[in-house]
Amino acid sequence: MLKAVLRRLKKKFRSNSIGVIKVEKRIRAKNMEAILGKVEKGVVRVGAIVGKGRVVLIKKHRGEIEFAMSGEEIFVVIKGTVGKIKDGKVEVFGPKRNSIF
Numbered sequence: 001m002l003k004a005v006l007r008r009l010k011k012k013f014r015s016n017s018i019g020v021i022k023v024e025k026r027i028r029a030k031n032m033e034a035i036l037g038k039v040e041k042g043v044v045r046v047g048a049i050v051g052k053g054r055v056v057l058i059k060k061h062r063g064e065i066e067f068a069m070s071g072e073e074i075f076v077v078i079k080g081t082v083g084k085i086k087d088g089k090v091e092v093f094g095p096k097r098n099s100i101f
Contacts, residue, residue, distance in 0.1 A: 052083050
């Protein structure tokens with residue numbers, strides 16, 4: 001019960017969606033996940049929240065980048081888990097600066 005309440009509060013305190021990634025392939029390893037996909041709309045940046053994890057690394061053409069704009073093919077490493085993928089797409093949220101979570 002307490003976990004459910006905390007989960008709802010976390011969703012409430014998150015900022016609005018900043019982007020969407022269309023997932024082509026998903027790889028899991030220990031406490032991290034990696035997504036190979038294309039940014040469909042918006043921006044994906046290091047530190048953004050994806051599912052229940054945080055973006056740690058973004059690669060494009062074998063080079064590390066800080067953010068990716070819409071239309072770019074990217075490889076994203078996430079610390080944590082993405083959770084369920086709906087319709088092959090994952091929503092990206094910007095981190096709240098003053099959040100207690």
